[in-house]
Amino acid sequence: MKHTTFGIGLGLALAVSLPSLPALAKTIDIAIGHQSMCTDTYTAGIVVKELGLLEKNLPKDGAYADVDYNITWADYSSGGPITNQMLANKLNIGVMGDYPLIVNGAKFQATDSLRTLYIAGTGYNLKGSGNAVVVPVDSDIYSLDQLKGKSVSTPVGSAAWGMLLKAMQDAxxxxxxxxKNQSPAVGAANIAAGxxxxxxxxCPWSEIMEFRGTGRKIYDGSEAGVPYLHGVVVRQDFAEEYPEVITAFLKAVIxxxxxxxxNPSEAVDLMEKWTGVEKEVLYIYFSNGGHLTLDPTIKDKWVEALKFDHTVLVKEKAIPPLDxxxxxxxxxxxxxYADxxxxxxxxxxxxxxxxxxxAGLPAEIWHSRDGILKYESYPEFLKAVADFQGTGAKxxxxxVYDKATGLKLFGKxxxxVLAEDGSYETFLRKPDAEAYAAEVKGELIDLPTAVAAFIPTE
Amino acid sequence: MSKLGQVVDTMEDKEDPKEFNATKGHEATVSQKDDLKIQGLSGQDVFNAIARLALHLGEQLKRNASTISLSLISLSLGLFLWHLATAYKLDFYINFQNVPSPSKVFTAFWTHLGDPEFYIHIGVSMQRILTGYITAAVIGIAAGVLMGRSRIARSLIYPYIEVLRPIPAVAWIPLAILMWPTEEASIIYITLLGALFPIVLNTLHGVEQTPEVLVRAAKSLGASRLQIFWHVILPAALPSIAAGLAIGMGVSWFSLLAGEIISGQYGIGYFTWDAYSLINYPDIVVGMLVIGGLGTLSTYAVKLGMQPLLAWQKRAR
Incomplete structure (x- = not known):
């Protein structure tokens, strides 16, 4: 690292040339904008903050021997305001989803001298899960085509908006x-009120709505087929002045x-306390088989996806070019990584x-007392649910997992689909389930019906 | 609440010497009550006033030429300073480095003027303001008068006014969505709330300011309660009500943006908010200035509309 050697060299030079001078205490302000209501940013946001991982990794020797760090965290509900704060130089580091990242990079490049750098990812879903279209739970809409002539809201400029545009185009x-443009909280309230x-x-709004029983997914981002990712941007002037601080931040992310x-189940327990998002919802993201693959590397495929996102933004919202x-x-x-x-x-x-x-991951039951229990087959799983219901356990x-996409779903x-041979499969979308049921001459049922077959009759 | 009225009084003092008399009226009623003739409002009065107003409008413009030109000079100076600050990227405690320049904002504005959707934004907002404002005016004046004339009504209603008044419009968003049957109704409700409180409080203030001696005089002449209300109390309260209506109009634009967050598709408040989510600074400023401009125009329209009803004051002098 050029910067590292330069930093150490500078530190050495200072140490040699000024040995007798008293140490000059210097304060470095590190201000990070994160989103506690966006699961994919947690590894560069709330987790780093609450576990004190940044403090642990910050350099404390060489040029940084006498430095005091002043770390501040600011929580936002979307990426736009973080970019605004970064432009005003009130935040140095920002964590956000793919579309807001593009806006961030392009808006900075449109200024005379200010720039940001895209330095790492936080997590991704290869197929684009995490974004979803949700309808009120009592709605009679089951697929995207049925939205013809209806009104759909989304936070404009977010990844979910980009996904929706592509999904509607494809359909x-x-x-x-x-x-219509509605922020997540407003949209969720509108869904709840029908x-x-x-x-x-x-993420995790659609699962929150599902878990709370107000909404039902009709379209998952995976169907649009564009990877969904989040990343970390940093002001270039800050990164060039304190490269070791940025490296330390990324070590904290890893x-x-x-x-x-x-330990996903312990992690989601703590994250619920920090963010207020139910642990059961977080588990669908952070567990083995969950929606989110935590990986800070920058893959070529991500760059392609971001370039695609940029073309959408240029076309729809006249966003400036981005180098x-x-x-x-x-x-x-x-x-x-090297460190x-x-x-x-x-x-x-x-x-x-x-x-x-x-494929082949076990179905899970989160027992309120015994924790997470795993079942290799659906009959075992359904029998266990029936038994627990019999004992009144909470x-x-x-x-369970969607057979079509492999995505983790809430059982409820x-x-x-109960096939003729007595085997079960589970699906996210009704049309997929109906197609499969027709194929295996099976029966389409919901969880309570499936469980009912396993309740002892006597 | 009387402070609110006074703020408008002092603001208008500077703007227009003619308005001075009009809105200082309620104080005049107190000090000059002996000279004051009891005047009701009749159709003839209103007609005369309108005719007089039209006649004097041109004259007034001529008379106020210096005031108007002074205001124009002030505005262009502000524009020029803004231009300088952005051109030289002023960064002296306040930072103008990334603030869009007036020319950029004007270019954005000009582009939007050629876009039919921009007019939909404005039209939709005006409609919301109008509906919310008129409803607020009706409810506000009725509640204010009621509270002013009845101790019981006052004890019943006033606590609500005081408790609900400090709640910011944005805080209402979740409940407004839940309570009202349609999005449009939720938005209008939030706009209405903004206008309601200044109107209620100023009406109450105006009604309370009615000199009791005039009421007693009318009563001794055999006037019924309704007659007293129509010929004495309402005219005496009108200057204050007019001030409340003018402030209410300004505040309803203020809360419009909060309301339009509920359903982002059309509306100038939504336009501004949308520009923020995409960090489009010139459009944000366009939205701000359009709200400011429309707010000014509509407040002026309210004042102009109220003028004929206040004509009695000038004659009373």
Whole structure:
């Protein structure tokens, strides 16, 4: 690292030339904008903040021997305000989703001298899950085509908005849908009150609505097929002045990811306390087989996805051009990997596809007392649910996997298909379930019906 | 609440010497009550006033030429300073480095003027303001008069006014969505709330200011309660009500943006908010200035509309 050697050199020079001078205490302000209502940013946001991982990794020797750090965290509900604060130089580091990242990079490049750098990812879903279109739970809409002539709201400029545009284009209904701009909280309230036909939102809002029983997913971002990712941007002037601080931040991001992977159920428990998002919802993201693959590397495929996102923004919202080569840099994340003795290229080339990775994963029951229990087959799973119901035990949530995409689902929102041979499969979307039921001459049922067959009759 | 009235009084003092008399009226009623003739409002009065107003409008413009030109000079100076601050990227405690220049904002504005959707934004907002404002005016004046004339009504209604008044419009968003049947109704409700409180409080203030001696005089002449209300109390309260209506109009634009967050598709408040989510600074300023401009125009329209009803004051002098 050029910057590292320069920093150490500077430190040495100071140490040699000014040995007798008293240490000059210097304060470095590190201000980070994160989003506690966007799960994919947690490894560069709330987890780093609450576990004190940044403090742990910040350099304390060489040029930084006498430095005091003043770390501030600011919580936002979307990426736009973070970019605004970064432009005003009130935040140095920002964490946000793909579309807001593009706006961030492009808006900075449109200024005379200010720039940001895209330095790392936080997590991704290869197929684009995390974004979803949700309808009120009592709605009679089950697929995207049925949205013709209806109004759909979404936070304009967010990843969910980009996904919705592509989904409507793919379905050829763009002209017939009236699109409204609603922030996540407003959209969720409108869904709960049944005031809007559908709402498209980012993680974890659609699962929150499902879990609370107000909304039902009709379209998952995975169907649009564009990867959904989040990343970290930093002001270039800050990164160039204190490269070691940025590397330290990314080491904290990597450690936060490891901490979650090692013990997801304990992690979601704590994250619920920090963010107020139910742990059962967070588990669908952060568990093995969850929506989110934690991985800070910058993959070529991500750059392609971001370039695609940029073309959408240019077309729809006249966003200025973005020089991706100047914006994206792997220097800092590579330095962080090297410092931790990890192999960057190995992580960079590995990509997790939920359809492959989640095949054959066990169904899960979150027992309020006994924790998470795993079941290799659906009959075992359903029998266990029936038994627990018989004993009056409280189940926090149940999890199954969509046969079509491999995505983790809440058992209570999944469509179960009971085939002729007595085997079960589960689905996210009703049309998929109906198609499969026709294929295997099966029966389409919901969780309570499936469980009822396992309740002892005597 | 009397402070509110006074603020408008002092603001108008500077703007227009003619308005001075009009809105100082309620104080005049107190000090000059002996000279004051009891005047009711009749159709003839209103007609005369309108005719007089039209006649004098041109004259007034001529008379106020210096005031108007002074205001124009002040505005262009502000524009020029803004231009300088952005051109030289002023960064002296306040930072203008990334603030869009007037020319950029004007270019954005000009582009939007050629876009039919921009007029939809404005039209939709005007409609919301109008509906919310008129409803607020009706409810506000009725509640204010009621509270002013009845101790019981006052004890019953006033606590609500005081408790609800400090709640900011944005805080109402979740409940407004839940309570009202349609999005449009929720937005109008939030706009209405903004206008309601200044109107209620100023009406109450005006009614309370009615000199009791005039009421007694009318009573001794055999006037019924309704007659007293129509010929004595309402005219005496009108200057204050007019001030409340003018302030209410300004505040309803103020809360419009909060309301339009509920359903972002059309509306100038939404336009501004949308520009913020995409960090489009010139459009944000366009939205701000359009709200400011429309707010000014509509407040002026309210004042102009109230003038004929206040004509009695000038004659009373």
């Amino acid at each position: 050829g209904i763009t002209e017939e849908v009236s699109l 005031k809007i036909d559908a709402h498209s939102d980012f 450690e936060a990811g490891k901490w979650i992977e090692e 991706f080569d100047a914006w994206i840099t792997e220097d800092y994340i590579k330095a962080a 931790l003795g990890m192999d960057y290229d190995a992580d960079k080339t590995s990509v997790v596809d939920p359809e492959v990775a989640n 189940l926090n949530a149940t999890y 929102t999944a469509y179960f």
